[in-house]
Amino acid sequence: MVIVALGACSAALLINTRARFSGSDDKIRLARSASALALLGSISWIAALALTFRPAQGLTSWYVGAAVVAATLLGLLTTESIIVSTAVLQAIKTTRSALSLAAVAGAAVFCSVLWLTLSGIWSGRVAATLPASLTSMAIAYGGGYGVAVLCGLTVAVGCRVPPATEDPPLFNVLQDQLLYCALGSFAIWSAAVAYARAPLQDSPHLLSSFTQVAIFLGPFALLFVFTFRNNWSHMKRQPERIKGVAGNLGRPVDEKAWVRNLRRHMMLQTICAIGLAVVSLAGVAATFLAALTGVYRLLLARSGKPS
Numbered sequence: 602m603v604i605v606a607l608g609a610c611s612a613a614l615l616i617n618t619r620a621r622f623s624g625s626d627d628k629i630r631l632a633r634s635a636s637a638l639a640l641l642g643s644i645s646w647i648a649a650l651a652l653t654f655r656p657a658q659g660l661t662s663w664y665v666g667a668a669v670v671a672a673t674l675l676g677l678l679t680t681e682s683i684i685v686s687t688a689v690l691q692a693i694k695t696t697r698s699a700l701s702l703a704a705v706a707g708a709a710v711f712c713s714v715l716w717l718t719l720s721g722i723w724s725g726r727v728a729a730t731l732p733a734s735l736t737s738m739a740i741a742y743g744g745g746y747g748v749a750v751l752c753g754l755t756v757a758v759g760c761r762v763p764p765a766t767e768d769p770p771l772f773n774v775l776q777d778q779l780l781y782c783a784l785g786s787f788a789i790w791s792a793a794v795a796y797a798r799a800p801l802q803d804s805p806h807l808l809s810s811f812t813q814v815a816i817f818l819g820p821f822a823l824l825f826v827f828t829f830r831n832n833w834s835h836m837k838r839q840p841e842r843i844k845g846v847a848g849n850l851g852r853p854v855d856e857k858a859w860v861r862n863l864r865r866h867m868m869l870q871t872i873c874a875i876g877l878a879v880v881s882l883a884g885v886a887a888t889f890l891a892a893l894t895g896v897y898r899l900l901l902a903r904s905g906k907p908s
Contacts, residue, residue, distance in 0.1 A: 713745025
């Protein structure tokens with residue numbers, strides 16, 4: 602199903618690319634066909650996740666809540682990025698088809714993260730093997746963010762005006778989605794798998810859990826710092842840049858509103874990055890406590906004392 606979904610979204614991107622260089626009549630028809638095909642591909646991916654969703658048994662309420670929060674943050678980032686990169690920061694009106702594709706792309710990411718953390722990395726009541734968990738991550742993020750990137754690029758290709766941003770909308774969409782995918786991989790998947798494997802109370806599993814957390818949280822920390830530095834750099838240089846190009850875009854651009862929208866975009870990215878960090882660190886803390894509890898009970902059992 603992932604091939605069908607990505608194939609449909611890829612075809613939508615190609616059709617909208619062709620529409621950009623077609624006549625006015627063909628342009629409208631092709632653009633509508635592209636939007637419908639991208640929506641169909643995205644919905645088919647969400648349906649496939651729903652049909653294969655088998656939530657693990659005995660999950661704690663706080664873990665489910667953390668998974669929902671993480672999925673919501675990543676889905677929100679995806680939808681907001683597509684809308685802002687292709688319309689708001691280009692000083693053009695957002696179309697209904699763009700809003701629809703942005704919304705369904707965010708929903709695809711949300712469902713993918715939820716499927717991964719509540720079903721993909723589990724096998725019944727216990728954690729799946731590490732190779733199986735890696736495969737699940739590749740499927741979930743490959744499908745979810747594949748759909749998101751293709752939907753975003755389909756919208757971006759439809760931007761037929763000189764860009765108001767420093768980079769073209771295509772680059773902005775691709776950069777944001779790859780960053781969000783990396784944040785989700787290094788933080789959410791790693792913390793979730795480590796937590797899933799810790800209750801097994803087997804030394805090899807505990808060792809692999811902590812090794813995995815140490816390996817993956819390092820790159821997450823680098824991405825976290827990159828997000829802050831990149832946002833700070835944007836806020837320092839973009840207000841002056843937009844003043845110099847606003848009069849040369851062939852359309853009215855409210856410089857103050859543009860800077861205000863950029864700040865909101867940067868603020869949302871920062872808040873969501875902090876939220877993802879909190880969720881992942883909570884998972885690491887729970888893993889550590891579960892490991893300590895397991896070791897304590899093991900020592901009590903060996904000493905013959907009741908736990």
